[in-house]
Amino acid sequence: VIAPVDDAFADVPKDDLDALAKDSDQLTKVLTYHVIPGQLSPDEIAGEHETVEGSKVKISGEGEDMKFDDAGLVCGGVKTANATVYMVDAVMMPKD
Template identity: 35%
Template sequence: MSKPFGPACFALSNTGDSSFAGMAKEPLASAISSNPNLTSMRTAISEAQMTDRLNTARDVTLFVPVNDAFEKIPADQLGQIFADRDRLVPIVSYHVAEGRHSPSSLSDAVLPTLQGDKLTVKRSGDTYMVNGAKVLCGNIQTANATVYFIDTVLVPQ
């Protein structure tokens, strides 16, 4: 499976910066910033002051929560997290796994993250789960990363 896959891939634009081709030309943080379904993660990356780090990272995989995933968190709690860089940086960096991972390398995988903890990926048929979060669209390439959209914000222990 070398192309993007998943039930939500149809929602990506076919043209422009937020298309698969557009994202492939940009480094990670810049590539996701053009997608209207990822504005909450874009804000989290910005507030964590990790834009440059993600744009210059070499060969990483981002499991990016879509906006709906952030909406599962009560607004007051989410506001507190976004306002506290010491809490936000570990959460953002927990979504970034070392190395580029294709779908074939994600069957029953344990991946080290930039945060220092590990993510567990399980596959059942065409469904991939990352620590219980469902992959909605995956194997999206950027200039320096592979991206998987997920339905839940992951929080390190």
């Protein structure tokens, strides 16, 4: 799971957030773009991965310098019961 931190939402224009709130299909598309199937450790996450939404996200760099598309890593590799979470500094938008 690629999870934008709270501050990341401040960079999304209010009109865009309002539009997503009214369009459940587009909101689902954005949310599922932040999910890669499986549990990938920090050693496995670099590269291109298909998201649940269907587009590919590019993950580059390593350690604290990791990028998810253009979003920078804030904290990563957090294991939960059913996911490995990577917190990023931006809300990512799927490519059309």
